[in-house]
Amino acid sequence: MSSRSDLTIMRVCFIIFLLGVLVELCDGGITSEYVRGSDLPDDMPLDSDVFKVPPGRNTPQQVHITQGNHEGNGVIISWVTPSAPCSNTVRYWSENGKSKKLAEATMNTYRFFNYTSGYIHHCLIDDLEFDMKYYYEIGSGKWRRRFWFFTPPKPGPDVPYTFGLIGDLGQTYDSNRTLSHYEMNPGKGQAVLFLGDLSYADLYKFHDNNRWDTWGRFVERSAAYQPWIWTAGNHEIDFVPDIGETEPFKPFTNRYHTPYKASGSISPLWYSIKRASAYIIVMSCYSSYGVYTPQYKWLRKEFQRVNRTETPWLIVLVHCPFYHSYERHYMEGETMRVMYEPWFVKSKVDVVFAGHVHAYERSVKKLNLVLPSSIDLPLYLHCPQVIIKYTNAGTCF
Ligand SMILES: [Fe+2]
Numbered sequence: 007m008s009s010r011s012d013l014t015i016m017r018v019c020f021i022i023f024l025l026g027v028l029v030e031l032c033d034g035g036i037t038s039e040y041v042r043g044s045d046l047p048d049d050m051p052l053d054s055d056v057f058k059v060p061p062g063r064n065t066p067q068q069v070h071i072t073q074g075n076h077e078g079n080g081v082i083i084s085w086v087t088p089s090a091p092c093s094n095t096v097r098y099w100s101e102n103g104k105s106k107k108l109a110e111a112t113m114n115t116y117r118f119f120n121y122t123s124g125y126i127h128h129c130l131i132d133d134l135e136f137d138m139k140y141y142y143e144i145g146s147g148k149w150r151r152r153f154w155f156f157t158p159p160k161p162g163p164d165v166p167y168t169f170g171l172i173g174d175l176g177q178t179y180d181s182n183r184t185l186s187h188y189e190m191n192p193g194k195g196q197a198v199l200f201l202g203d204l205s206y207a208d209l210y211k212f213h214d215n216n217r218w219d220t221w222g223r224f225v226e227r228s229a230a231y232q233p234w235i236w237t238a239g240n241h242e243i244d245f246v247p248d249i250g251e252t253e254p255f256k257p258f259t260n261r262y263h264t265p266y267k268a269s270g271s272i273s274p275l276w277y278s279i280k281r282a283s284a285y286i287i288v289m290s291c292y293s294s295y296g297v298y299t300p301q302y303k304w305l306r307k308e309f310q311r312v313n314r315t316e317t318p319w320l321i322v323l324v325h326c327p328f329y330h331s332y333e334r335h336y337m338e339g340e341t342m343r344v345m346y347e348p349w350f351v352k353s354k355v356d357v358v359f360a361g362h363v364h365a366y367e368r369s370v371k372k373l374n375l376v377l378p379s380s381i382d383l384p385l386y387l388h389c390p391q392v393i394i395k396y397t398n399a400g401t402c403f
Contacts, residue, residue, distance in 0.1 A: 047178040062149030068222025070229035076268040080132030088124040093146040101139040121215040136160040167282030170195025173361025174203040201361030202239025202325030239325040284319040291326040327360035
């Protein structure tokens with residue numbers, strides 16, 4: 007009898023030991039003592055400095071750039087002229103180039119309930135040299151504006167590059183602190199992987215699209231000078247049948263273009279790019295993704311196209327996380343996880359970055375990867391508080 011109870015005790019102890027090992031293995035560690043306060047920050051008022059309209063009548067504003075083709079030597083330059091079409095031309099030149107080139111933009115406007123947008127210009131330039139500084143000018147006459155950006159190095163296995171990560175930015179006081187934090191980071195991010203939820207304009211009555219304009223002016227100070235790679239979040243859906251707005255993603259897709267056709271996608275909401283040593287796949291968790299949907303078919307081919315010899319880093323961006331421990335949004339990503347996690351594992355995806363939950367969590371304690379010697383990404387994964395920061399953009403997220 008006593009030997010039987012000894013055995014039971016040993017079994018229980020062994021199970022407790024195993025659970026302890028499991029807990030230790032699953033503990034991702036704590037990298038920051040930061041705890042979000044209970045007071046949610048307000049949106050910055052319309053007359054804030056960061057929303058200032060540039061001087062002059064109809065001067066280009068809300069300037070932003072993103073990658074324009076699959077390889078990285080293309081750029082899409084976008085801006086808004088608020089009251090008239092104005093010049094639709096981009097003048098651009100390389101730092102050591104002798105002549106200036108011209109490129110023509112497309113132009114569109116849209117209506118959203120009682121709001122009419124300004125004139126939104128998008129200009130694709132895809133004949134750039136890799137690893138080069140370029141200047142560009144938009145607008146005309148006295149109020150012409152000049153910006154610059156750097157093209158990435160040609161894709162290759164050992165090419166240094168630094169990405170910043172921002173998600174769920176919004177336009178609160180904390181949003182401004184987050185963007186400043188990124189700009190002042192000594193790591194000097196060269197492109198932003200944006201994880202969805204941009205302006206949070208949908209929190210306003212009738213989804214007041216003036217708040218898309220303020221957001222565009224707010225992020226211009228970074229997004230005009232380095233590409234922001236866009237992922238769509240739930241705050242981009244803007245589906246409001248009650249007021250007659252039944253076209254999902256209308257403000258987002260009108261304002262923020264992506265190079266989706268270059269990767270064989272049929273939707274601006276899911277696409278891929280190469281940038282330096284990384285292959286980046288952007289997914290849309292608010293578009294259909296079940297078996298035989300366009301996104302499913304595209305993604306299946308996409309993984310086959312990745313050449314790890316050329317781009318050893320395979321990164322996926324998706325707004326809704328597959329895993330997290332928060333009560334809010336708990337298991338919202340579960341159906342997508344069930345669908346695609348086996349593909350991610352089989353394709354050996356290195357990192358999945360997600361937003362949506364306004365906190366930092368990761369599922370791996372140490373990245374056990376063989377790294378190209380020069381890539382900076384792991385550094386930031388291990389110091390996430392430096393480069394990854396989320397804001398609480400409002401009461402709803
Ligand atoms: Fe979200």
